[in-house]
Amino acid sequence: MTAHIALTGITKTYRRGADEVPVLNGVDLEIQRGERVAIMGRSGSGKSTLLNILGCLDEPSSGGYLLDGVDVAHLPDDDLSKVRNRTFGFVFQAFHLLKGMTIVENVELPMEYSNVSEKDQRHRALELLELVGLGHRVSHRPSELSGGERQRVAIARALANRPSILLADEPTGALDTRAQVAILELLTQIHASLGTTMIIVTHDPKVAEELGDRTIRISDGRVET
Numbered sequence: 239m240t241a242h243i244a245l246t247g248i249t250k251t252y253r254r255g256a257d258e259v260p261v262l263n264g265v266d267l268e269i270q271r272g273e274r275v276a277i278m279g280r281s282g283s284g285k286s287t288l289l290n291i292l293g294c295l296d297e298p299s300s301g302g303y304l305l306d307g308v309d310v311a312h313l314p315d316d317d318l319s320k321v322r323n324r325t326f327g328f329v330f331q332a333f334h335l336l337k338g339m340t341i342v343e344n345v346e347l348p349m350e351y352s353n354v355s356e357k358d359q360r361h362r363a364l365e366l367l368e369l370v371g372l373g374h375r376v377s378h379r380p381s382e383l384s385g386g387e388r389q390r391v392a393i394a395r396a397l398a399n400r401p402s403i404l405l406a407d408e409p410t411g412a413l414d415t416r417a418q419v420a421i422l423e424l425l426t427q428i429h430a431s432l433g434t435t436m437i438i439v440t441h442d443p444k445v446a447e448e449l450g451d452r453t454i455r456i457s458d459g460r461v462e463t
């Protein structure tokens with residue numbers, strides 16, 4: 239069976255003026271459809287860099303990336319953003335919701351770049367807010383919600399285009415213990431009902447244990463074996 243994701247020899251070197259900062263030095267990684275993978279590693283080890291490459295937000299310096307067997311390592315920007323919108327949902331530590339919009343409008347946002355009618359966008363956004371337990375707060379602004387509720391909105395937004403892969407960078411990093419537990423439960427429930435592949439960066443071994451079918455560690459720019 240073709241892996242959902244297959245990285246081979248991925249490198250990433252950032253340039254700062256004349257300086258080169260090597261971050262990834264040859265990452266090999268296969269992830270199957272529906273699998274949940276936790277990524278750990280010390281601060282600065284390249285976890286977010288790897289997640290950005292996986293999500294087609296950033297291009298590797300070299301190496302191969304096959305998504306369902308299709309080479310996406312070095313696509314032109316337009317093609318890359320199509321693959322990105324169709325395939326991935328993103329959840330970040332700091333939520334990244336737009337303050338000036340209601341929460342239902344925030345959830346609709348990713349669909350504006352797809353071919354979904356406005357009526358269907360609203361329908362789908364309301365359905366997703368229901369799924370994450372915020373069906374009663376759809377007209378509120380993000381500033382009126384708690385951190386845990388904001389992260390629920392961000393998760394609903396990430397699911398808007400029915401991604402096959404959810405990428406989360408420290409999704410519980412900004413939350414208190416109670417909200418953390420609730421977000422872990424929500425992600426577990428989403429995986430059980432939608433079968434979404436999940437790749438979760440975390441510093442917290444409990445999060446990795448709870449959400450990951452396996453945990454990989456980044457060290458010296460590689461996946462530890």
Ligand SMILES: Nc1ncnc2c1ncn2[C@@H]1O[C@H](COP(=O)(O)OP(=O)(O)OP(=O)(O)O)[C@@H](O)[C@H]1O
Pocket residue numbers: 252253254259261279280281282283284285286287288
């Ligand atoms: N755009 C950039 N330009 C230059 N250097 C960068 C850039 N992004 C990241 N880096 C450097 O790459 C290294 C890896 O960064 P990255 O954000 O991937 O680490 P991380 O493992 O996610 O760390 P943390 O756990 O603190 O979030 C760091 O040394 C960082 O300073």
Ligand SMILES: [Mg+2]
Pocket residue numbers: 285286287407
């Ligand atoms: Mg990071």
